[in-house]
Amino acid sequence: MKASDKIRYKFQTATVVEKLIGINVLVFLLFFLIRTIAFLFQLPSDFLLQWFVFPKEPGEFIFKPWSIITYSFLHSGIWHILSNMLILYFSGNYFLTYFSAKRLLNYYFLGAIVGALVYMLSYNLFPAFQGTGRSYLLGASAGVMAVLVGIATQIPHMRVRLALIGSLKFWWIAAFFVALDVIQIPISNPGGHLAHLGGAILGYAYTTQLQKGNDIGAWFGDLMDGFVALFKPTEKKAKMKTVYRKTGKTKSSGSSSVKMDKDEKQKRVDAILDKISKSGYDSLSKAEKDFLFQAGKDD
Numbered sequence: 001m002k003a004s005d006k007i008r009y010k011f012q013t014a015t016v017v018e019k020l021i022g023i024n025v026l027v028f029l030l031f032f033l034i035r036t037i038a039f040l041f042q043l044p045s046d047f048l049l050q051w052f053v054f055p056k057e058p059g060e061f062i063f064k065p066w067s068i069i070t071y072s073f074l075h076s077g078i079w080h081i082l083s084n085m086l087i088l089y090f091s092g093n094y095f096l097t098y099f100s101a102k103r104l105l106n107y108y109f110l111g112a113i114v115g116a117l118v119y120m121l122s123y124n125l126f127p128a129f130q131g132t133g134r135s136y137l138l139g140a141s142a143g144v145m146a147v148l149v150g151i152a153t154q155i156p157h158m159r160v161r162l163a164l165i166g167s168l169k170f171w172w173i174a175a176f177f178v179a180l181d182v183i184q185i186p187i188s189n190p191g192g193h194l195a196h197l198g199g200a201i202l203g204y205a206y207t208t209q210l211q212k213g214n215d216i217g218a219w220f221g222d223l224m225d226g227f228v229a230l231f232k233p234t235e236k237k238a239k240m241k242t243v244y245r246k247t248g249k250t251k252s253s254g255s256s257s258v259k260m261d262k263d264e265k266q267k268r269v270d271a272i273l274d275k276i277s278k279s280g281y282d283s284l285s286k287a288e289k290d291f292l293f294q295a296g297k298d299d
Helices: 003-013 016-040 058-062 067-073 078-098 101-125 141-154 170-184 190-211 218-229 255-279 286-298
Strands: 159-162 166-169
Touching: 016 067, 016 078, 016 101, 058 101, 067 101, 078 101, 078 141, 078 286, 101 141, 101 190, 101 218, 141 170, 141 190, 159 170, 166 170, 170 190, 255 286
Parallel strands: none
Antiparallel strands: 159 166
């Protein structure tokens, strides 16, 4: 198998969390390669970047509306992307235990959108930001916070074992990062921390509404499905075939076996979730994780 085929296969079989991390890392490396080349040849290094970061000025945003999404795949440095991807990997794997991959994307992108809007509103509303000049937002933090707070709202009392720290309830971890953003607003990067809080609010609201039976992000998922469908090749209609059904009694209808399969599958899912509540997600075997992931996709 060629190296390109191996990479393609790994990407196709990766979880949505791994794909998001892979895209973020790839974009990070690409832009820093461009920055390195610009430095060596003494060329403007931020010209390309400015077209993808999110501005605080509504007038500038009108000319690059895509930036409300693209900014969430850009990072200012190695520690910026490393911290975001570690939190995304940690919270995203738990998220996929309880929700589908499509819903995780809803949380991530809607968190990024709400975070950007909070950022823009803050810079144009609060006196503290007057006279600050040009400012731009970049980073996946708002989307990551939406995923983290979203799953913490779903399983607040589940205990997670962290190295060197011990067992912590999930909501403690989410609350720590939210408090950290609040504390740092008057210290440094206030607009960024306010954007993080916007993502956190989206994550909390999304999950609480789901618990009430309302999917506030369904419209976004449908919008993305329609957008992706534009780039799919049109499938040729299969020729119609005449099927003749034999008359007479059959040995079994098959419905009972299907029901039995669903019952057995649900029992196994319940057993794995019970194991997670007692010992944490990391206690699962690879087979159990794969089974939960596939069950989430089938649902």
